[in-house]
Amino acid sequence: MRAPRAGRANALHAGAWWVWALGMATAASRTTNVLLLALVVAVAGYVVAARRTDAPWARSYGAFLRLGLVVLVIRLVFAVLLGSPIPGTHVLVTLPEVPLPHWAQGVRVGGRVTAEGVVFALRDGMKLATLLVCVGAANALANPARLLKSLPGALYEAGVAVVVAMTFAPHLVADVARLRAARRLRGREDRGVRALLQVGLPVLEGALERSVALAAAMDSRGYGRTAQVPAGVRRATAALTLGGLLGVCAGTYALLSASGGRYGLPVLLIGLGAAVAGLRLGGRRSVRTRYRPDRWGVRAWLVAGSGAAVAALMIAATGYDPAALDPPAYPLTAPALPLLPAAGLLLGLLPAFVAPAPAPAPAAAAGPAKEAAR
Numbered sequence: 596m597r598a599p600r601a602g603r604a605n606a607l608h609a610g611a612w613w614v615w616a617l618g619m620a621t622a623a624s625r626t627t628n629v630l631l632l633a634l635v636v637a638v639a640g641y642v643v644a645a646r647r648t649d650a651p652w653a654r655s656y657g658a659f660l661r662l663g664l665v666v667l668v669i670r671l672v673f674a675v676l677l678g679s680p681i682p683g684t685h686v687l688v689t690l691p692e693v694p695l696p697h698w699a700q701g702v703r704v705g706g707r708v709t710a711e712g713v714v715f716a717l718r719d720g721m722k723l724a725t726l727l728v729c730v731g732a733a734n735a736l737a738n739p740a741r742l743l744k745s746l747p748g749a750l751y752e753a754g755v756a757v758v759v760a761m762t763f764a765p766h767l768v769a770d771v772a773r774l775r776a777a778r779r780l781r782g783r784e785d786r787g788v789r790a791l792l793q794v795g796l797p798v799l800e801g802a803l804e805r806s807v808a809l810a811a812a813m814d815s816r817g818y819g820r821t822a823q824v825p826a827g828v829r830r831a832t833a834a835l836t837l838g839g840l841l842g843v844c845a846g847t848y849a850l851l852s853a854s855g856g857r858y859g860l861p862v863l864l865i866g867l868g869a870a871v872a873g874l875r876l877g878g879r880r881s882v883r884t885r886y887r888p889d890r891w892g893v894r895a896w897l898v899a900g901s902g903a904a905v906a907a908l909m910i911a912a913t914g915y916d917p918a919a920l921d922p923p924a925y926p927l928t929a930p931a932l933p934l935l936p937a938a939g940l941l942l943g944l945l946p947a948f949v950a951p952a953p954a955p956a957p958a959a960a961a962g963p964a965k966e967a968a969r
Contacts, residue, residue: 607950609742611895615642616733618902619943622909622936623725626920627718630932631940632725638943639732645947647735651769658768659731663724670720675708679716681924683709715924741889759809766805770798828876835873842866894949901945908939 616639623635640656647653675690692705774794775785784790846863912935913920919933 606738606741606889607898608889608891608895609737609739611891611898612737612946613733613742614899615902615943615946616729616736618899618904618906619732620726620729621906622940622943623722623729625909625913626936627722628920628922628930628933629718629721630930631920631936632718632721634937634940635725635943636728638940639728641944642947643732643735646950646953648953650738651766652739653735654772655768656731656735659727659734662731663727666727667717667720667724670716670723671713674712674716676704678703678706679709679712681709681711681715683707683711683925683927685710685927687713711925711927714927718924767798767802770801774798832873832876835869836877837873839866839868839870839873842869894951897949898946901942905939905943908942909936912936912939 619635619639623632626632643656647656687708687710689707690705692703695702695704771794774797775790778785778790778794785794842862843866846860846866849858849862909920912933915935916933919931920936922928922930
């Protein structure tokens, strides 16, 4: 059961990482308890630290962390300047209030800043930041190219656009780090507004060069060319796909509502079946083949299952103890750590032990050989 070294033959399916990350994000969306949200961030960070590689996309996790902090700070600033809908009695500071016209009733700028309003904004901002961290974990662990290779043929073109958009941020982070290192080697300042302006132009130039090279590579590989299929097949594909997606939306809404529990699951299953049939028919237009397709093995099932289990346990805990998952901001009370949801979140650590371990860096691998030669 010990995790092997990751290689081309036993690399974990990229979709398993996304299922795990979406499960963690679903769990984070069901709670506003800051202790549970911090635990989600800690679990995701540990798995990323244990299983990410040295690839360019794996370095984007720090950028998502910083983006989450920026979102949290912006939410707190808005709560301080524009107030909060939560009433409060613990006044932290009173800011000068800007008078507004009568048509802007209900909106204020300045005034009292209460501890209850700040806590409410902190919980909201931390939830959104945790969702960004979960997406960043998937972006750092899943190989975008291997994920694109696993998509159905009908979604290939849309998948290419999504993958190109996803890899933009990691390449941008890598370019900025490379240029800052080059400036430090030349004895120049790599921090501040001036350095940022001088780094921005080479980064933009590199992004444009990659775009041109990518366009040429896609055109040489026949991107956008489709096979001829009968008109009846095209109409059936559109009807099945559109009807299936509508069924999935209706079934999901029914499951989330209180009155649609009876028909929600059948409608959802019928919609999924119709959507899958439409995607399989639509795949006939794709004239591409797969070289060494990734296999969904036992370890992929364990990784994806851990994320699904975390989401399921958190949803179940919502009905069992809703006050622990969504503690009130008024009256002001200290958050408590519920044991059952916390134990469920710890299941998200399973990929750190069952997923194939990344291969060591070349420099680190060459170190023992050099010592032995001495």
